[in-house]
Amino acid sequence: MELSKAQVLAWLTACQNTFEAQQGFLTELDTAIGDADHGLNMQRGFSKVAEKLPTVAEKDIGMIFKTVGMTLLSSVGGASGPLFGTLFMKMATPAVGKEQLSYGEFVLCLKEGVNGIVARGKAELGDKTMCDVWLPVVAELEKQESFQAGLSAALATAQTSLEGTIPLQAKKGRASYLGERSIGHQDAGATSAMLMIQALHQVVNHG
């Protein structure tokens, strides 16, 4: 199976619904070790994305990802706006001119996107950031060969990796200012990364 443009659009709409529903929870997580804005950041970012989607629905997937990236970059402040914005800007390059993505093409898009987050934020595995979900997810996707198996495995990896952020001490972002007091809390941005994989899994396997 390939990922159709309709499924890409359904994924982005599912992200909007998820961030609407999880805004309070994400804010709670970012209250414990941050500045309590992550829920609002993601909700606002993806509601702006949803407003833009009808204007690019006829364009190719590369243009859709680029528009999502630019919308997140311009509408979301803080650390996460530029990072999730970069994710989609970089995902766009391998998707230029495509009306659908093969599994290999999709994995390449996400890998490029996550490489972009790492290049921009300089976080390493274990720094208690969204990269602690994104990096293992890309590694898992690369081991698989189809959307259905790949996203099921990637979602399981995302959930385990997310729980794995709880005992970590933050080394990047505002949470790092807390030093050892950041230990014992789940990272907010890593939670958003897992929710985005969950939304895609839902679209591919049940959508």
Ligand SMILES: Nc1ncnc2c1ncn2[C@@H]1O[C@H](COP(=O)(O)OP(=O)(O)OP(=O)(O)O)[C@@H](O)[C@H]1O
């Ligand atoms: N350098 C980084 N690389 C990757 N992810 C990061 C980095 N810095 C912060 N993050 C992620 O961003 C999330 C916080 O996003 P938020 O929307 O709250 O922006 P923020 O309040 O400006 O961020 P922060 O307080 O972490 O600087 C964190 O939970 C973490 O996952």
Ligand SMILES: [Mg+2]
């Ligand atoms: Mg914050």
